[in-house]
Amino acid sequence: MTIVLHELVGADEARPFSPHCWKVVMALAHKGLPFERKPVCFTQVPGVEGGVSKTVPVIRDGSQVVADSFMIAAYLEETYPDRPSLFGGDGGQAMARFVEAWSQSTLHAALNVIALHEIADRLAPEDQAYFRPSREARLGKTFEQIAERRQAEIEGFGAKLTPLRVMLKSQPWIGGSSPLFADYIVFGALQWARVVSSAPLLEAGDAVTDWFERCIDLHDGLGRAVAAAG
Missing domain, CATH: 3.40.30.10 (Glutaredoxin)
Structure with a gap:
């Protein structure tokens, strides 16, 4: 089914x-x-x-x-326990919770500022009317106030990826020798940025960039099937 x-x-x-x-x-x-x-x-x-x-x-x-x-x-x-594991056991599932907390509190917090206007621009009019007041209420600032922080968040984004960058010196995936759901958590944040924003967040030759490119190519290029924002 x-x-x-x-x-x-x-x-x-x-x-x-x-x-x-x-x-x-x-x-x-x-x-x-x-x-x-x-x-x-x-x-x-x-x-x-x-x-x-x-x-x-x-x-x-x-x-x-x-x-x-x-x-x-x-x-x-x-x-579906007979299918490839997303966590590699209970410990992996618990650790994925930490990765999710880090991604949402650190990466999402920055991307909510960086991509805010670009997301709004990609919505239909009725959704734009919903999106702005809902996000201003959530973030406690107007769009204009949030935009004042955008460039600083772009410039500082690479540093927020340091834990992942350091880890990738020892293993190719957050999951170890192969990707697990923890990889997809961080991939989701960076794919969000890739699809909606033209902000330069990843640098060529960086270990995180190489890991992200591998993620995009997983599962017959599922992530790459949606082109990056122009």
Whole structure:
């Protein structure tokens, strides 16, 4: 049975950008499970699967509906234990929680500033009307105030990747010898930036850039199928 994935898009349905949805796309491909991607814009999210969640991703697997990217990954791991593991055991799942906390508190915090205006520009008018006030309320600042920090966040972004850069001296993936869900967590953040923003965040020759390029090529180039922002 094909799993249905509801994922966030802007005005162009062919350019899904949510970091959390990208985690699930990669997790489903990692498991080798057939899935159908259903595009959802911001103002459509409340109607997804009867309003089960205020956010996407949401999947439907037969009669099961699961929301939240980490909960979805845990569900896939438990439901399809015969497929390649997303965590490599309980310890790997617990460590992925740390990676998620680091990614969201450090990388997402910066990217919310860097890509804010570019995300808004890629939305349909009705979603733009929702997006600005919701993000200003979440961040506690106006778009104009947030924009004042953009250049500083761009210039400092590389330093935020130092833990990953140092780790990659010892192993090719966060998961060790092969990618795991922890890799997809960080990939989701950088793919979000790649799809929506033209800001120069990764440098050629950097270990993180090389790792990210390997991520984009995983699963028959699933990440690369969506072109980088111009």
